Amino acid sequence: MTVAIVGFGRFGRALGGLLEEAGIPYRAWDPGVDIPESHRARSVREAVQDATHVVVAVPVALMRHVLLDLNHYLRPEQLVMDVGSVKVRPVQALTEVLGARVPWVGTHPLFGPLSLAMAERPLHVVLCPNPLHPEATAQARAFFEQLGCDIIEQTPEGHDRVMAHTHALTFFVAKGMVDAGSGVDVPFAPASFRSLSRTIQLVRSDAGHLFSAIQHENPFAREARAHLLEALRNVHRELDAQPTEVGFPEEPPLAPPAALETGLPELQETRALIDQVDRELVELLARRAELAKRALKAKAQAGQPVPDPAREEAMLTARREWAAARGLEPDGVEAIFRAILRFSRRAQQNRG
CATH class of the missing domain: 1.20.59.10 (Chorismate mutase)
Structure with missing residues (x-):
């Protein structure tokens, strides 16, 4: 196995590190990035000419343009994989440009440079099976499994719907909190906020293209944002409609003596939390x-x-x-x- 990485940005470099750890040789091409000499290709043609696997690691907005350039040099025995964070539009580009001539699979590694740097495991990858090349899915699965990844198969539409209501909304909320100044130089913060702080840091450190891609390139993201905003407006209205002075509720009846004596519910809960x-x-x-x-x-x-x-x-x-x-x-x-x-x-x- 020899891998070509087209696009050596943050994820391309991270993938190169995984390949090195697995002992898989690779060459990379990216005209705007300084690539180590041992892995640098002088042209896109040189990068892919001897590769068995070609990974296209470029922003989703550039996918079609890059595929058109690659198509001149690709051969039917090679496997092409994109690693975009959305799947409907990249798969459309792969279908239109490569079609049935060159095997391809749309993939989304659900990890990035930060999760790799923090040694988070297991690593998960979504594969979108390609009906034009049924054998390509098995080849892509074997490739990522060799890197220690767990595989999830999903349609492009199913993937993007899930991402719209998870990935896109999480970044949307975090971006709003960043722009509102939430969590900036606070002397203390509750655990509920700390659970959000890592995503906020991701948004702060991102160059912008990831946030833009998961919002603009996902065809279901706008609908998900609209549903969230409507739900938040409803919550806001409900809170405004509640009276400012709320009386104390009636005291609940005393628990049965047996529960007081054994304390088993609390003990079971504590043991479950210890297990967690x-x-x-x-x-x-x-x-x-x-x-x-x-x-x-x-x-x-x-x-x-x-x-x-x-x-x-x-x-x-x-x-x-x-x-x-x-x-x-x-x-x-x-x-x-x-x-x-x-x-x-x-x-x-x-x-x-």
Whole structure:
């Protein structure tokens, strides 16, 4: 397998990193980006001429134009995949430009540079099966599975409808909060806001093309925004219509004595919450293991020694300080992190 990446922006570079981790060679072409010499193609023709898989990682608005340029150099034995965040219009472009001549599949990796940098797993990819090339779906599935991705099959219309009511609305709300100045230099924030803060940061850091694509290129996004705005207006009107002074409700009857004695509902709820926290801890350990592997690779490339006792002791000191600040017992927290360090070393040793 040899991959050509056409378009080496934020996602193209992130995909290149995944390919390197999987040991899959690739070449990239993008006239406006500085590409490492070992992966740089001097022209789009050079990039795709020996490739088995061609990934088109350009903004959705440019998709048709780029495909028209590519079409001169593509061969029927190659597989072409787009990675746009919407699917109806890219699939239309693939159908019109490549048609039945060259196998293609519309795909949407549901991850980006930030989620990769944070070692979030598993990685999910939506594939839109191509009736003109039924075998191409299996080839695309095998490609992404080799990168460690889980696959979801969906029609282009079904994908865009889901994205309109999830991805597009989430960014729409976050953009509104950014423009309203929400969360800027606040001295404190409740947990309910912190759960939104990461999306707000994504909108702030995005160059604009992603927000524009998921709003303008998704044919169902405008309808979803309109429904949300109408729902918010209704909520606003209902709140305005409520009286400002609300009396206290009548006291509920006392619970049965048995419930007071056993406390089982509260205990069951607490145990369920503990299970939820433990699951989150396991997911965080998996992410930390991925980051440890990445650190090992970076050290090898830089020629730095893998064991770093000074760094580990400084890290443990910081964790003790964090524990004390939260009212936890520092020795116990240090013991946990020493175990995590041993776990990370084993993960690094098992990186293959």
